[in-house]
Amino acid sequence: MRIAIVDLNNFSRYPTLSVGQIAAILRQAGHEVTVISPFAVGVGSYRRVTRPHALGYYESVLRHATAVSGVQAVRALRRKLAAARSPARARAQAATLAEVQGVLDRGTDLLLISAYSMYREVCGAIAAEAARRGVPVVVGGPMFGMPEIAAHWLDLPGMSGVFAGEAEGHLLDLVDSVMGGGHAVPGLATPDRPDLVPAAPFADFDALPFPDYADFPWDRYPNRIVPMMTGRGCGWGVCTFCSDVRTSAGRTFRSRSFAHVRDEMAWQSRRHRTGIFTFLDLKLNSDLAVWHGLIDEAQSVVPGCEWTASVHVQTNGETGLGSEALKAARRAGLSRITTGLESAAQGVLNAMGRGTTAEALSRFVRHASEAGISVRMTSILGYPGETAEDVRLTARFLADHRPYIDRVVVNRLAIVGDTPLGQAIRRSPERYPQIGALAPNLETGLIDHENATFRSPGHLPAVLQMLHEVYRINRKPLKGASLTFEGVM
Template sequence: LPTLTAYRRGHGLTVTQRALNIEVFDEVLSRRHIEGAVARLRAHYGPRGDRRPPRPIAAPREQVAWALAHGAQVAAQVEQAKRIVRSPAFFDGPKGLKAITVIDEALRIASLPFYPAALELTTYRPAMTADSSRNILREVRDPHFNMLLEIYRRGVLKDIERQRPDVVGISIPSMAQMVPGLTIAALIKERGLPCHVTVGGPHITMLRERIARCPALFSLIDSAVVFDGEEPLLRLCEALDAGGDLSAVPNLIYRDGETIRVTERKEPAKIGALPQPDFDGLPLDRYLAPELALPLLTARGCYFGKCAFCNVGYGEPTFSLMRTEMLASQMLDLHRRYGVRQIFFSDEALTPRTLRELSQIMQRDGTPVLWGGCARFEKPLTAELLQQVYAGGGRMFLFGLETASEAIMRRMVKGTTLENMHRILRESAEAGIWNHTFFFFGFPGETLEDAQQTVNFLYEHQEHIHSAAFGTFLLEVDAPAHKYPQSFGISEVIEHPEKDLAIYFDYRVSEGMDDKLAERVADSFLEALPEKRYPQYYVNDVYRFLYACHLSRIGQRPPPWLVPEPVGAAD
């Protein structure tokens, strides 16, 4: 969003950017809102929570009873909890844990009147799956399930009515944002506001072929911008200003009378030709984090781009790399303008060249910014380079481990070796860098023996891995495994007609574990994990990254993930 804003402001357009996630959490995590949710539960379910409510689906009785019993206490504590999470006090283990617990409880109470929809700290879960246009069209207007309707009507919708913009652009980066994003669109159309509503973002791009076959969605929106949006969105604004002929706007899906039209794809701009992201106007002090961490990109696309499970680039080669001097200049400018001390690179994978050059520049110039991002287990990541990365401000790497079975690594075209994985995890940890790993079970052809090799590898490196995210294989649209299923041991891809906006698909394999067995393996691994004394630092990537930076500033090394923590451990 800040890059789109910078591009349009640079061409003379007036742009207001809003981070509605921040605004929604700020509204919900307030004493007034939680007290209102408790009052609504009492009105619907009775003072003891045992009455049948006047809504299609009732929340579990024990959850309602808990909310009624504890709601007043949570409401009284929620604003203090929010202040703690936004302050250095979050790094005080017991205080931070108490604050996150209160926030989690407050979100559960706020969500219960709209059960089974739920607003959580890391996601929004709609009442119905967001891979169906029928579900979405119903839920964006349904006050029984959509808690955002009231919040948006009181907030952003009034501002749109007052400001009367020509274009409202809604970024939808993931499936979890489909209902929240399209709820705004539905309210604009319901109110009859004379603005062009367009959507974009990674999730919309993944759905580009399906959106073009889904005219019902265009009752909510006027157009969708797919792929990179800087020039297409600018051209859309210019076309609307000139009279409304959208046929020459690139990367656009739009309704023309009763017809849905798709315009020509334009090659994306190289990242070095784009302006520095512009965060002006965003309420950066209201993020639910103890310190500000801003995102940047060092490249667009993935320099490897061959993994069978991944749809980076949406199946097309689009990689471009920023000059490292330009990158370092942007980091320093963000530090000067916003006081930010942490930058998280949102790239798919930082190149070894960028790591080497950036750490040299940061060390040379003494830039007071710590940073982290994703990396691959590449041979050029030597012990010397990893030490240099730490000296140049690098504090966290997120590695795509995926599997430790060499047979499955070859099958998924991972392009890494066990030898490099062993070495880099050890040498990175020795350098003081926080190692986060991603892995999953159930890639087509994987056996229980293969999965056990991954588990064995993780425990062999329990001193060198500091956190992880794991799950099971997902067959994702545009990934090589989806485009060429037979080549990867998938005997059948199952598409459900009612899921007309799906990006994940059921499948059958010709050999190895099926998806249900893979889920049992993942569940068993989860159950065996040691508990963390202060799990609040592992809630999301931002908290982990800020915790890693905090520990480095006070001279402590990252705690191992798989090593049980003794009951008297220091904070």
């Protein structure tokens, strides 16, 4: 079978792991695979935080003020400007459509599309084009576990199926079904069988072929970074706002064996002539056997390798993040580490279910920085119940730890329907008087809402203080190997 995979989730710094995995499984089964990467034909992707320009503080203030403005028209204008810059906009995606047409012209039996919900418009154009030529189209992605989004996409003319769940265990069966069998496949909704039950979490990772990144535009990436994942889900999994552990690949924690991870590192390094890795695990210190395996062996597997990862600093149990372990991790090539601060106010951390304290985070960032690891943190503004004093505490934490932190990402609270927070707000709205006007948004997968937290007394001045501290940190120039990962994580 000639199968084309369209990677609408493409990222401009490294290949897409899920697409590489699907390509490898299909090729192993004898199919002829083409990967269409929009980045290869000039379509951009969403950017991660990098060093702001000299006026970056004022830009962040403007962004915040317009995002939380009580004036509807201001927020509408902001959304319009964001849509105009979005890589999902139709004009930016015209090049992708032309590429798909070329592949269809050359002869393709099946199109598989990997997409987030904001790419529905271009996906519709692709499905219509494929339908004109009688080529079936199946779309999959992390958001399709939400039945209302899956149904919205299945409505697109020409769409043969929407897949939800992890595809690895059902991919070959799915191809057989769509190409003629017509039988039911776990996780697959079709116009004839529209009810969608996401496929169960996959576990047999060590039986999979390694992801195949041969089709990606390596010459366009600033560095030759190989994405890796040692496990799916998160060993903590409790944070109330976290949608990552609700998506199809995030449900429950499952890990690969370290031997399989080690063999892949060696294989990808040889194949792509590189020693740079980004570990995409939600929490790389979930499985301590893998975490310590990397620390102990990464340099013997790929001498000189550099890598980046996300970890969670929980206060109960062993985290593998003590001072000596972090020094050893640096020697093993760990250059940049990301962790969630979210807030420095204990009440907010507790409400979020973070399982950590500001003191533990303080120790962690000091130890990581002293070990020579560049630290990146994420933060959330506007959690229900957050006060101006809570935001000032976070600003103070950032000021006190400026020497130890290199980048901070500020997010305003986003509510996803099936997270514990989203469910609680819908179940007991009276407990969340700050949150109102809930409206599910099928394009983003989020619940649009009004958040009065941002307009509570003293909140805005506290946010400005925090944004200033964030700016002062983010203006720091990076040094050494951590520069490799600027804008990557």
